[in-house]
Amino acid sequence: xxxxxxxxxxxxxxxxxxxxxxxxxxxxxxxxxxxxxxxxxxxxxxxxxxxxxxxxxxxxxxxxxxxxxxxxxxxxxxxxxxxxxxxxxxxxxxxxxxxxxxxxxxxxxxxxxxxxxxxxxxxxxxxxxxxxxxxxxxxxxxxxxxxxxxxxxxxxxxxxxxxxxxxxxxxxxxxxxxxxxxxxxxxxxxxxxxxxxxxxxxxxxxxxxxxxxxx
Amino acid sequence: xxxxxxxxxxxxxxxxxxxxxxxxxxxxxxxxxxxxxxxxxxxxxxxxxxxxxxxxxxxxxxxxxxxxxxxxxxxxxxxxxxxxxxxxxxxxxxxxxxxxxxxxxxxxxxxxxxxxxxxxxxxxxxxxxxxxxxxxxxxxxxxxxxxxxxxxxxxxxxxxxxxxxxxxxxxxxxxxxxxxxxxxxxxxxxxxxxxxxxxxxxxxxxxxxxxxxxx
DNA sequence: AATAGAAACGGACCGTGGTCCGTTTCGCCC
DNA sequence: GGGCGAAACGGACCACGGTCCGTTTCTATT
Numbered sequence: 001x002x003x004x005x006x007x008x009x010x011x012x013x014x015x016x017x018x019x020x021x022x023x024x025x026x027x028x029x030x031x032x033x034x035x036x037x038x039x040x041x042x043x044x045x046x047x048x049x050x051x052x053x054x055x056x057x058x059x060x061x062x063x064x065x066x067x068x069x070x071x072x073x074x075x076x077x078x079x080x081x082x083x084x085x086x087x088x089x090x091x092x093x094x095x096x097x098x099x100x101x102x103x104x105x106x107x108x109x110x111x112x113x114x115x116x117x118x119x120x121x122x123x124x125x126x127x128x129x130x131x132x133x134x135x136x137x138x139x140x141x142x143x144x145x146x147x148x149x150x151x152x153x154x155x156x157x158x159x160x161x162x163x164x165x166x167x168x169x170x171x172x173x174x175x176x177x178x179x180x181x182x183x184x185x186x187x188x189x190x191x192x193x194x195x196x197x198x199x200x201x202x203x204x205x206x207x208x209x210x211x212x213x214x215x
Numbered sequence: 216x217x218x219x220x221x222x223x224x225x226x227x228x229x230x231x232x233x234x235x236x237x238x239x240x241x242x243x244x245x246x247x248x249x250x251x252x253x254x255x256x257x258x259x260x261x262x263x264x265x266x267x268x269x270x271x272x273x274x275x276x277x278x279x280x281x282x283x284x285x286x287x288x289x290x291x292x293x294x295x296x297x298x299x300x301x302x303x304x305x306x307x308x309x310x311x312x313x314x315x316x317x318x319x320x321x322x323x324x325x326x327x328x329x330x331x332x333x334x335x336x337x338x339x340x341x342x343x344x345x346x347x348x349x350x351x352x353x354x355x356x357x358x359x360x361x362x363x364x365x366x367x368x369x370x371x372x373x374x375x376x377x378x379x380x381x382x383x384x385x386x387x388x389x390x391x392x393x394x395x396x397x398x399x400x401x402x403x404x405x406x407x408x409x410x411x412x413x414x415x416x417x418x419x420x421x422x423x424x425x426x427x428x429x430x
Numbered sequence: 431a432a433t434a435g436a437a438a439c440g441g442a443c444c445g446t447g448g449t450c451c452g453t454t455t456c457g458c459c460c
Numbered sequence: 461g462g463g464c465g466a467a468a469c470g471g472a473c474c475a476c477g478g479t480c481c482g483t484t485t486c487t488a489t490t
Binding site: 278 | 475477480
């Protein structure tokens with residue numbers, strides 16, 4: 001997989017990079033390493049993928065691995081981006097109600113249901129990509145801007161950026177993993193609870209005194 | 216609070232431990248290590264505290280450190296419990312509106328404001344105590360049960376356990392750190408946003424069709 | 431006080447993520 | 461093609477968290 005005929009989902013937001021393209025050997029090694037990493041994840045799970053192992057398995061020096069992906073988190077982030085890009089495409093241009101075409105409120109609810117499933121599916125990878133604490137800002141940035149955009153379309157009043165954060169927070173990996181894997185709640189129940197949260201936020205009467213705008 | 220004369224904040228929920236007490240040398244070392252750790256945190260910050268350094272600084276072997284606190288997270292957890300117990304006492308028995316006496320709605324709002332400050336204050340320690348991912352369940356358990364209790368007193372309808380989680384999620388370390396330290400929002404704004412979220416959740420009209428109860 | 435057995439101790443040892451720097455390869459330009 | 465500077469490569473090296481196990485110390489019992 002990778003370069004040629006393009007059926008694979010391509011990375012996220014194009015995000016024009018001005019840097020000159022990689023040298024041929026570098027690109028070859030990047031592809032080789034990503035493929036090897038994918039195979040290792042499949043075989044041993046995310047935790048079983050060591051940078052040393054990856055290097056030796058790919059027949060390459062450790063330094064090379066760290067040169068291509070600046071850290072383990074970076075590597076996992078790229079693996080994740082690959083997995084997530086299909087989902088992002090579905091949100092951006094797939095069929096309604098997840099994709100465009102449905103009323104924004106329904107899109108938001110569909111987003112939540114879908115996101116909960118996707119997050120649980122990729123939980124290990126997301127966690128390993130060092131998500132909280134800095135990296136993989138790509139993924140969370142996409143989610144945040146989508147939700148915020150829908151809130152705007154719905155016409156919600158208030159501090160949209162922070163309200164967005166509050167709606168997204170219960171979709172984070174640790175929260176969902178705690179609810180589903182540790183406390184044993186069903187995915188459907190968690191999804192319903194999020195939908196209920198959204199309903200409350202959208203249908204609440206306007207604030208008595210408006211919140212401070214933004215310092 | 217807790218046992219007898221004591222002016223130091225004592226650990227959280229008593230949680231009867233049946234195990235026999237530590238041997239004298241063990242107790243001595245635990246105290247020595249905690250004190251040394253506290254000093255090191257103060258001097259070098261949480262990240263500057265290494266298990267090796269702690270051991271050598273305290274003049275004991277590394278094995279001893281790991282025997283007393285089973286991991287780095289465990290150590291940080293104990294340090295954190297010490298810091299948090301004062302706050303927990305204020306919630307459980309301090310003056311209103313944070314403590315008992317005020318109407319539950321006001322207590323909830325006061326809780327949020329206070330919790331945001333405390334979390335930001337102890338952010339490094341909370342993160343180092345391995346909070347998401349398992350440990351330090353003590354702290355989050357306390358928070359969850361308090362919020363849930365208040366929601367019950369207020370008379371909120373719905374799936375209270377999960378609604379509680381949704382309200383608590385935006386108070387987690389990574390979220391708050393992102394908002395305040397990275398995006399540069401003021402603490403007051405974050406506090407207001409949480410209060411607005413609570414207002415919406417509490418004042419929303421009842422659900423059209425009730426959510427599924429619980430499988 | 432002597433003793434026995436459990437508990438605590440210490441530090442060598444391991445695997446991991448990450449860095450460093452001397453060596454090799456690439457690809458552009460003459 | 462030959463040469464040259466930049467980029468990539470490789471693997472020794474480091475610090476850290478964590479384990480293991482032989483040795484020492486405590487304390488309960490007699």
